[in-house]
Amino acid sequence: MLSQILNLTWKELIQLRRDRFLVLFLIIAPTLQLVLLSHNTARGVRDLTVAVLDLDQSDLSRALVAAVDNTQEMRVLYHPRHRRELEALLLDGMAQVGLVIPPAFARDFYRLGARPAQLQALFDGSNLLVGSNGGRVLEGVVQRFIADRLGLSRQDLDLGGVEVVTVAAFNPAFDYRWFTLPSMLVFITYQVALVVAATGFVREKELGTLEQLIMTPLRRPELIIGKALPAVLVALFNVLLLYAVIRLGYDVPMRGSLPLLLGTSLLFILAVVAQGTLVSVLSHTQQQAVLIVFLMAILEVTLSGYLLPVENMPLLMRGLAQLSALQHHMTLTRAVILRGATLPMVGNHMLAMVAFAVVGYAVAWRTFTRFL
Amino acid sequence: MSTIRCRDVQRRFGRTVAVAGVDLAIAAGEIYGLIGPDGAGKTTLLRMLAGVLRPDAGSIHIAGVDVVRHPEQVRDLLGYMPQRFSLYADLSVLENLLFYADIFGVRGAARRERLERLLAFARLDAFRHRPAGQLSGGMKKKLALACALVHRPRVLLLDEPTNGVDPISRREFWDILADLHLEGVTILVTTPYMDEAERCQRVGLMHRGRILRQDTPAALRALVPGRMVAVYAENLPAVAAAVTAFPGHRGHHTYGDRLHVFVDADLADPVAALAAHLHGRGLPFRQILEDAPRLEEAFIHLLEHDPGL
Numbered sequence: 001m002l003s004q005i006l007n008l009t010w011k012e013l014i015q016l017r018r019d020r021f022l023v024l025f026l027i028i029a030p031t032l033q034l035v036l037l038s039h040n041t042a043r044g045v046r047d048l049t050v051a052v053l054d055l056d057q058s059d060l061s062r063a064l065v066a067a068v069d070n071t072q073e074m075r076v077l078y079h080p081r082h083r084r085e086l087e088a089l090l091l092d093g094m095a096q097v098g099l100v101i102p103p104a105f106a107r108d109f110y111r112l113g114a115r116p117a118q119l120q121a122l123f124d125g126s127n128l129l130v131g132s133n134g135g136r137v138l139e140g141v142v143q144r145f146i147a148d149r150l151g152l153s154r155q156d157l158d159l160g161g162v163e164v165v166t167v168a169a170f171n172p173a174f175d176y177r178w179f180t181l182p183s184m185l186v187f188i189t190y191q192v193a194l195v196v197a198a199t200g201f202v203r204e205k206e207l208g209t210l211e212q213l214i215m216t217p218l219r220r221p222e223l224i225i226g227k228a229l230p231a232v233l234v235a236l237f238n239v240l241l242l243y244a245v246i247r248l249g250y251d252v253p254m255r256g257s258l259p260l261l262l263g264t265s266l267l268f269i270l271a272v273v274a275q276g277t278l279v280s281v282l283s284h285t286q287q288q289a290v291l292i293v294f295l296m297a298i299l300e301v302t303l304s305g306y307l308l309p310v311e312n313m314p315l316l317m318r319g320l321a322q323l324s325a326l327q328h329h330m331t332l333t334r335a336v337i338l339r340g341a342t343l344p345m346v347g348n349h350m351l352a353m354v355a356f357a358v359v360g361y362a363v364a365w366r367t368f369t370r371f372l
Numbered sequence: 373m374s375t376i377r378c379r380d381v382q383r384r385f386g387r388t389v390a391v392a393g394v395d396l397a398i399a400a401g402e403i404y405g406l407i408g409p410d411g412a413g414k415t416t417l418l419r420m421l422a423g424v425l426r427p428d429a430g431s432i433h434i435a436g437v438d439v440v441r442h443p444e445q446v447r448d449l450l451g452y453m454p455q456r457f458s459l460y461a462d463l464s465v466l467e468n469l470l471f472y473a474d475i476f477g478v479r480g481a482a483r484r485e486r487l488e489r490l491l492a493f494a495r496l497d498a499f500r501h502r503p504a505g506q507l508s509g510g511m512k513k514k515l516a517l518a519c520a521l522v523h524r525p526r527v528l529l530l531d532e533p534t535n536g537v538d539p540i541s542r543r544e545f546w547d548i549l550a551d552l553h554l555e556g557v558t559i560l561v562t563t564p565y566m567d568e569a570e571r572c573q574r575v576g577l578m579h580r581g582r583i584l585r586q587d588t589p590a591a592l593r594a595l596v597p598g599r600m601v602a603v604y605a606e607n608l609p610a611v612a613a614a615v616t617a618f619p620g621h622r623g624h625h626t627y628g629d630r631l632h633v634f635v636d637a638d639l640a641d642p643v644a645a646l647a648a649h650l651h652g653r654g655l656p657f658r659q660i661l662e663d664a665p666r667l668e669e670a671f672i673h674l675l676e677h678d679p680g681l
Contacts, residue, residue, distance in 0.1 A: 011460070014467065208454065208456035211454050212519075214424050216475045
């Protein structure tokens with residue numbers, strides 16, 4: 001039994017290695033994806049280009065502009081002289097944020113005028129991230145600036161003397177990559193396991209070799225496991241590779257147990273490979289298989305909690321998310337890596353993945369019978 | 373006792389009847405050719421015999437094993453080469469053989485010895501490290517056969533094994549089959565080539581899901597009624613038009629540079645009579661002689677007189 005499985009697996013691995021494109025797909029692409037996606041599915045923003053229309057031209061206004069420019073998030077690149085010029089910059093997309101300092105800004109600021117000092121900020125609303133993050137950043141800059149200028153501590157700013165201080169637990173610097181990198185690790189593993197498993201049988205079907213395999217003494221479990229094993233091995237390899245990248249390349253902390261993470265990753269891969277095997281058994285061509293996988297991936301990502309936290313989903317979606325292996329393992333992985341969650345804390349997620357694997361293989365098993 | 377025996381085997385795909393009730397009895401060590409037009413049901417029949425397709429009705433026994441009930445029990449004694457026998461194109465000749473050897477549990481010294489023998493047998497020795505995808509059509513077929521032979525099957529099912537292969541490779545392939553035949557392997561082969569059918573001990577003509585007739589090639593040739601006269605001439609269309617008026621004419625077809633004319637068997641000297649007939653019409657010919665009908669003509673005759681048509 002075991003030797004028969006290994007015979008088939010060995011053949012698969014030789015074939016995988018021969019396929020240059022696949023090697024690229026399985027090693028280089030995941031790493032690239034991890035790096036690109038985790039940088040660019042940013043929760044924060046950096047280097048927003050700012051155009052400042054300074055109509056006041058006072059020491060104070062210049063200091064404010066310098067303070068804005070001094071942040072990581074904003075770069076003051078343009079100094080238009082008219083409002084029309086400012087709007088043109090925003091329209092062209094040259095600037096993402098426009099800041100207007102009105103003529104009497106300094107006078108109003110020191111309470112010399114009749115009205116409170118005002119600033120106007122314009123955001124490129126066509127990009128949601130710029131609007132929501134830019135506003136928050138600018139508000140912070142201005143608050144700090146006012147405090148500095150008036151020689152106040154930040155506490156004094158709030159009338160009640162109370163300031164809400166936000167501390168991001170488990171991620172004190174609130175580095176968004178601590179969230180995105182472990183999530184991406186799971187997503188890429190998912191993708192690799194699913195694609196390799198989904199093309200396994202259907203490739204032999206297209207080639208016409210499946211009929212020959214059925215004619216050999218290989219029995220059904222040996223065929224199914226022998227075909228699934230290469231996908232599992234390749235996906236496990238990906239987990240190790242990507243784990244090394246996020247630990248060594250990005251200093252993401254590992255607060256939990258690595259064996260636990262690897263063990264649960266194996267469970268997750270088994271569940272995903274079961275789905276892939278089912279797709280492979282059901283499809284008639286590789287094209288069909290890949291299209292199905294594509295649809296599944298979109299659905300799973302939507303439900304995974306990566307784009308929108310599961311808790312914030314509508315009730316129906318929240319229910320469906322419980323059926324997503326990707327969701328369970330992403331949640332679990334972040335918990336283990338960032339919060340140091342232990343086995344009892346992630347047991348439910350593990351049970352769910354065991355259930356998915358069992359159901360997936362059972363259905364694939366039943367479906368596969370149709371060949372005979 | 374027959375090595376391959378099936379009774380009233382039937383299979384339909386939706387509303388299409390592929391195999392409409394076939395009886396076969398092939399003796400141990402026999403080489404049996406199955407022949408018939410495209411869509412006759414040959415491939416479907418072979419797949420059922422191989423145990424990869426379940427028949428709707430009927431029974432199949434190979435070497436006494438009920439293939440319908442226990443397809444896995446015949447795996448070891450059966451070698452099956454599907455029409456589209458596909459090799460793993462990215463594996464080398466040797467790796468393809470090794471894979472099948474491993475799967476069939478051929479190990480150790482026996483494996484080494486057998487693979488060497490097969491490589492020599494299939495004349496693939498020099499190409500052992502070449503990826504299967506880069507072999508010529510004929511070499512692919514020979515490798516496929518070698519893969520099907522790795523476990524020394526006692527029964528071989530070959531579905532159009534030489535389709536699309538050049539004549540020399542075809543001949544080589546059949547020489548290999550002849551060797552296997554001498555070793556006592558029972559062979560069932562489908563083929564579209566009449567010269568290949570002639571090399572079988574018995575031939576069955578399959579049409580519309582049934583076997584119309586099965587017999588030795590000689591006996592099948594004898595089924596063509598009457599006698600056959602071959603006329604070698606320049607102006608074949610004119611000769612063809614003229615022979616229709618010949619008394620006792622039953623049919624004719626052109627065959628390269630000659631016309632095969634079928635005439636009533638009771639004519640005393642058909643050659644002389646036909647020669648006189650053509651002379652009388654002023655039609656010159658190079659040569660005229662009586663010849664035996666070909667297998668092909670026997671099949672055309674049988675197909676034209678298929679009561680099912």
